[in-house]
Amino acid sequence: MTGTPLRVGLVGYGLAGSVFHAPLIAATEGLALDTVVTSNPERQQQARAGFPDVRLAATPEELFARAAELDLIVVASPNKTHVPLATTALKAGLPVVVDKPVAGTAAEARELAALAEERELLLSVFQNRRWDNDFLTLRKLLNEGELGDVWRFESRFERWRPKPKGGWRESGDPAEVGGLLYDLGSHVVDQALVLFGPAASVYAETDIRRPGAETDDDTFIAITHTSGVRSHLYVSATTAQLGPRFRVLGSSAGYVKYGLDPQEAALRDGLRPGPGWGTEDESLWGRVGSGESPVTGGGRAEPTVPGDYPAYYAAVAKALLEGAPNPVTAREAAAALDVLEAARRSAREKVTVTL
Numbered sequence: 001m002t003g004t005p006l007r008v009g010l011v012g013y014g015l016a017g018s019v020f021h022a023p024l025i026a027a028t029e030g031l032a033l034d035t036v037v038t039s040n041p042e043r044q045q046q047a048r049a050g051f052p053d054v055r056l057a058a059t060p061e062e063l064f065a066r067a068a069e070l071d072l073i074v075v076a077s078p079n080k081t082h083v084p085l086a087t088t089a090l091k092a093g094l095p096v097v098v099d100k101p102v103a104g105t106a107a108e109a110r111e112l113a114a115l116a117e118e119r120e121l122l123l124s125v126f127q128n129r130r131w132d133n134d135f136l137t138l139r140k141l142l143n144e145g146e147l148g149d150v151w152r153f154e155s156r157f158e159r160w161r162p163k164p165k166g167g168w169r170e171s172g173d174p175a176e177v178g179g180l181l182y183d184l185g186s187h188v189v190d191q192a193l194v195l196f197g198p199a200a201s202v203y204a205e206t207d208i209r210r211p212g213a214e215t216d217d218d219t220f221i222a223i224t225h226t227s228g229v230r231s232h233l234y235v236s237a238t239t240a241q242l243g244p245r246f247r248v249l250g251s252s253a254g255y256v257k258y259g260l261d262p263q264e265a266a267l268r269d270g271l272r273p274g275p276g277w278g279t280e281d282e283s284l285w286g287r288v289g290s291g292e293s294p295v296t297g298g299g300r301a302e303p304t305v306p307g308d309y310p311a312y313y314a315a316v317a318k319a320l321l322e323g324a325p326n327p328v329t330a331r332e333a334a335a336a337l338d339v340l341e342a343a344r345r346s347a348r349e350k351v352t353v354t355l
Contacts, residue, residue, distance in 0.1 A: 007034035012077035030317035067092040079177035095122035109334035125333040129187040132261035133307035148252030158239035172214030179215035184235035192231040204343035257286030278307030
């Protein structure tokens with residue numbers, strides 16, 4: 001890509017904005033981090049320290065007042081603001097990237113998608129876990145037919161956080177769109193749908209385990225896909241012993257992988273994409289085999305494909321500059337929200353929900 005880079009306005013500089021979006025935008029050829037929106041003085045200092053040339057705005061209104069000076073808006077603010085901010089950006093004639101979940105409901109996601117289509121603007125959703133190392137490795141195994149016909153997909157995004165941290169992500173106010181179902185659940189459901197296709201039915205169990213917690217912190221989702229694959233998905237903040245990130249069982253072999261992709265930890269530590277990015281030590285590779293536990297040496301070690309979060313924004317830049325495909329569409333995100341809404345209903349009513 002050549003020429004003047006696209007100027008990006010980033011709304012929000014909390015965890016999502018500072019750890020994920022700002023570093024990845026700055027590292028992407030064809031994009032330039034132009035403005036960061038935050039009213040927090042400490043976060044303003046943090047943004048200026050990390051990106052000396054960045055402009056600061058205290059409010060989204062201040063940013064949109066000079067919409068003509070920007071080429072892309074990234075919404076990384078709290079979940080309840082995603083729809084109104086994305087709507088304002090699209091109506092201002094600007095393409096938008098929205099952190100997950102794109103909206104609180106599938107209907108809102110589809111309304112946003114329709115608005116973007118009407119305005120002929122890019123609306124993309126930051127589902128970065130499609131570029132996790134284990135997910136990329138599993139896609140490779142599936143494409144090569146290593147596992148045969150997949151029967152069951154187990155995916156766990158588990159943590160041990162026995163005390164609530166507070167904040168909007170753990171608020172019991174439905175307007176905040178908090179809780180693990182919509183936070184980590186957005187990732188594991190999206191991955192399952194990408195790998196194994198649409199959901200036919202959903203069953204879920206959600207619990208509030210920790211004293212003082214206001215919203216779900218231990219959730220299980222079972223999806224029966226139209227393809228026949230069954231996905232069992234676990235998201236939890238109350239897991240004292242962590243299970244495998246993936247356990248995938250097929251007619252020929254299974255794949256078991258422990259440990260989280262290293263990219264988030266690297267970004268939190270202030271590292272930036274470059275040579276060797278997203279790689280992990282051989283001792284962490286998953287195993288492929290049949291008839292024996294990987295813990296006792298069953299199967300073969302499967303080299304982990306390096307994780308590649310930078311590929312998301314590279315694809316966004318290519319979509320805007322060259323007309324390449326949108327890496328994650330709002331309609332794909334809406335399909336995941338269909339599942340999350342069905343999961344919430346299933347847990348509440350203790351029923352299996354048909355989609």
